[in-house]
Amino acid sequence: MASVELVKVAKRYGKHSVLSPLDLTIPDGSFTVLVGPSGCGKSTLLRLLAGLDSVSDGDILLDRQLINDRDPADRDIAMVFQSYALYPHLTVAENMAFHMQVIKVPKAERQAKVQQAAKILGIDHLLHRLPKDLSGGQRQRVAMGRAMVRNPKVFLFDEPLSNLDAQLRMELRAEIKSLHQQFRTTTVYVTHDQVEAMTLADQIVVMKDGHIVQQGDPLTIYDHPANTFVARFIGSPPMNLLDGVLGLVAGQPGVICGELAFPLPTVWWAAARSAEGKQVKVGLRPHAFRLIENSRLIENSSLTGSGKQPPATLRLLEVAGESSLLHITWGGFAMHVQFQGRVECSQDRPLWLEANHQMIHLFDAQTGDRLSEAV
Structure with a gap:
């Protein structure tokens, strides 16, 4: 587990500012949800944490260590994408073990970690299937399992449930929360769904137009919205x-x-x-x-x-x-x-x-x- 701190972090593409300079502390072992409408900068912020994009200004600290210039593979951060990002020619087991194979983890250890994660996620009977033979919910479980076997310091989730139907979203939402309560790995979760934010988060960060509008625990934000934007965005139906x-x-x-x-x-x-x-x-x-x-x-x-x-x-x-x-x-x-x-x-x-x-x-x-x- 690890704490994450963003200090005056900004992101620009040419003259277009996507993230204005912002400060954010993600406590060790917390479940922090970044929520806001499309285009507010939440996924960009997640990509900066993962190292998939570089910051224009500011510093990102992991356990008080500067990681701005570290490659994604060296950050000890695992990311679960909205699109699953599974290799279509590899089996479930091979997809889950791929990163460990790249860093040359012994085969017996790879197999043990894959079996353990698959059992926790309820996909141990699917290890020999290809992604094309899986449902959307099963593919998302494989993507989660691939992140889990790395035993990272931080989990990043980029709208992982948006492609699923309502029933599966509810089931996987409960599983994600249960896994966090079990392992207490620092988690940053991006969504535009305020129901997911309210039910999953220890800390909600509401974003708009590249700014942090309000942050705090879910009930505080619901009961004391900082402005009319938060009041309308958090709560369904809206205020x-x-x-x-x-x-x-x-x-x-x-x-x-x-x-x-x-x-x-x-x-x-x-x-x-x-x-x-x-x-x-x-x-x-x-x-x-x-x-x-x-x-x-x-x-x-x-x-x-x-x-x-x-x-x-x-x-x-x-x-x-x-x-x-x-x-x-x-x-x-x-x-x-x-x-x-x-x-x-x-x-x-x-x-x-x-x-x-x-x-x-x-x-x-x-x-x-x-x-x-x-x-």
């Missing part, structure tokens, strides 16, 4: 963002969003009073709502606390068996709300909703940055 202004709602500090009005949690009161009239973005996650069967109950709602809100109208209903996702228009805002179970609703009937004001997020309307609860 609803409404234009609002700070003011008084039922005599208490709150936020007014057109026809909608929400009181604020007490932790926001001092900040809201000092910035009354400030334009803000109001964030509410899809699960922060409740359906009111009787519209008159909304008059005394403990969640909205603001008197009667206008009804919402349904635009589209998506039922996923265990949950229902409603695409609605509420107070002039297009939103999506999610409920457990199945919801009886239709486009010709008004929907009466209440929002849990304890779950409100506030962001600056101009910069998109999260507002501080403190004055």
Whole structure:
């Protein structure tokens, strides 16, 4: 195992900057996930770690040793690619043992390591097959096994599950996490799938346009997104963002969003009073709502606390068996709300909703940055 540190690392192709100078520490034994939209620089960063690309500026340290000029083979880092990158003319066993053969590991030791890794991954019965005779999930297991037998200091995963169907993604995601918990090898994992990021990571690094936007443990990033980009990117379905202004709602500090009005949690009161009239973005996650069967109950709602809100109208209903996702228009805002179970609703009937004001997020309307609860 090893720690990895990036110090002012940047990457440019000609005049085009792919990675702006950034600092990142990946602790020894951690599972760090780089997440962001396509083109944000996460795969480029992984290639710099692997030595497949050279840095334009900055230093990469492995166990406090500078590795900028080391060849990929000398970095003691193993990478699992999105495309599997298996040799089509070699068997599973030969693919897994290839690197050990190149560095002249004794045959008996090679075979023992291949058997051990294959058994852990559940592919020990496939060792004599060629890649063309394997499913996508089996090929990905072979690629993982090829990395495992090297016993590297660091594992790198470049979107390894993106080519698989949903069931296989779930199964292999659990296997990858289980392997990390078993061996505690420092792991850097690149994905654009925020569900993978939330379920796998000890540390999430959210990237955008070559910059690190926010980093931290998954729940901290989910509960306290640094800005509207992170708020929308982390969470599925994404957070609803409404234009609002700070003011008084039922005599208490709150936020007014057109026809909608929400009181604020007490932790926001001092900040809201000092910035009354400030334009803000109001964030509410899809699960922060409740359906009111009787519209008159909304008059005394403990969640909205603001008197009667206008009804919402349904635009589209998506039922996923265990949950229902409603695409609605509420107070002039297009939103999506999610409920457990199945919801009886239709486009010709008004929907009466209440929002849990304890779950409100506030962001600056101009910069998109999260507002501080403190004055």
